Amino acid sequence: APTSVHWHGALLPSGMDGVGGLNQKVIRPGETFKYEWTLHQHGTLMYHSHHDEMTQMAMGLVGMFVVHPRNPRAIPKVDRDFALLLHEWLIRPGTERPDPNAMEGFNVLTINAKAFPGTSPLVVKRGDRVRIRLGNLSAMDHHPFHIHGHYFKIAETDGGRIPEAAQWPETTVLVQVGSTKVIEFIADNPGDWACHCHMTHHVMNQMGHGIPNLVGMDTAGFDPRVQKLLPDYMTMGHRGMDDHGEHVEMGHMAVPKNSIPMVGSYGPHDYITMGGMFTILKVRERLESYDKDPGWYENPPGTQTTQATPEELRRDGISA
Template sequence: MNEGDRVRFIVTNKLPEATTVHWHGLEVPLNMDGVPFISQPLIEPGQTFVYEYTVHQNGTFFYHCHMAMQEMMGMIGLFIIHPKQPYSPRVDKDFGLILQGWALLPNNPIPNSLAMEFNWLTINGKAGPATTPMIVKQGERVRLRIINLGMDHHPMHIHGNQFYVTGTEGGRAPESTWFPGNTVIVGVAQARDVEFDAIYAGHWMFHCHLPHHMMNQMLSMVGPMTQAGRGVQTGKGMEEGMGVIRQGHALSEDLAPGLGRGMGDSTEKERNTTNLAGPSPHLQQNTLSETNKKRVPGYPQDMFMIMDEEVAKPETYGLPPRWTASMMGMMTLVRVLPPDVYEEVQRRTREGIAEPPTGQPVQSPHKH
């Protein structure tokens, strides 16, 4: 929508419980603010409530339910307001990214919204490698609009490029306040706009740089794992799966490290385990000798999966084989493509052609 528009949202509640909608960062009349009992009555199941107001701001905002459990279940969306006068410099590609965290028990598709430990970190509801790469033609100017409505702050980092932070959840920042970088912390309930010129061709990772968020909390609750001895194992309760210890000695035989990270001479005892219903076809065996395993204390043996075929989509065309092995957790790609490859990906996107990666290289003119 555009700055100055009069907007109307007709919200019909088809949930089995009451709800409301809050317009995060927007300056609206109190009775449109979406806070139960304080600014409006609850929207009970089957009821309809009309939100109507004039938007006089511009920038990256978002909306979300103001009922805590529903918010934790993902009731959130971007709310983009374009300015009366276009921003300068003009961008060619404009992407919206929503960061969230979830607590998932093994083989359970329903998140635990009461949990205080989170093991599944997503961008737009997907974790790498299932996230959709952002496709950019070399030479274009790019804007990433990033919002965070989870329980953790996220230092979002881009490879191979430098950007400027140009906006927050309060709107567009004056150009005199822009600052360069390649990592920006997006705090809880915050938005950050970053812009850059995509001059270097390549498949550039964009991800949270908290190590556990890069690996979905070390895959402690989902995906293939290994274990050593009698240590903490997968498939138990939430706290045990997260490695939370309430009593006992952290180095005891029962509680010593065992989440696929055997230490020292315990590594030869490791064996493949999984919380999947059967053997995982994606589990990749490492090629380290027993001697070399011992030289890498804590090395997470076998903790990567190749899923090229499972997540193939038009936007993954041309990625090298086994690219998915490096994509876990809160990760995605910004693919800066030469014009010919860009046009081919666009054609495949229009026609819905999805194939596993072919390994066609995309060369970058600079070196690191």
């Protein structure tokens, strides 16, 4: 199919801007076009098809690119620098590819084209200065990106670097469609910390949109009848989405071809009922390598929540 490439956020000559038909001839199959311009800015930029956008961006013709300043002292030095592209897809269970005509009902939400538990953890050492570049090229949805266990400062937007005196602390930053945000913080709190979009349906995969749930009801015998028509379907029973994930993980429920469980996988303590636009910030005192997953964090004695004993409940005047 014909295409073109738009350099989203870049200041460049009109003839290099990449809008098919407006700034250039479209690039037809078998052709190679070149884009050349002098970079007069630094920051976090994106690129995407600008010909038949609805189809081509929905199929994944998107990306990020980072322009570093010529003077390295122009921005603070960091120890870890991550780029996370947020995207959404409608992939109907059992199908081979995304539906490019979708305007709603997006059911796979990704970070760098991966949905949890397939996302890569963000591995850092305690005391590291961390920069996370967030870009959103989703079709329709904004993403409030939230990090547990740390405050961060919003350091850059599409318009460039925010003066340090004007930066403000947050735990959640809204990344609108077509925009970038850059956050920075000191990783001073060891542990495994969730990083995710705070739209609750964006941390689930391939939701059964439009199908009623039966949370809190006895659904015995209901699922087998529905699954004759919808092989991937499972009601939200007494424990909500928790049931679905564990049944898939234990092999009690088949997942259709080219599909993934609605929610994540087992963690160190129990099942993690998160999927989609979710990853883990892993802060460690010591690391063999930034490129190696250090595994699950072991909480020091006295810092792990545990079940309250009957004696503790009575002491606090709580009826068991």
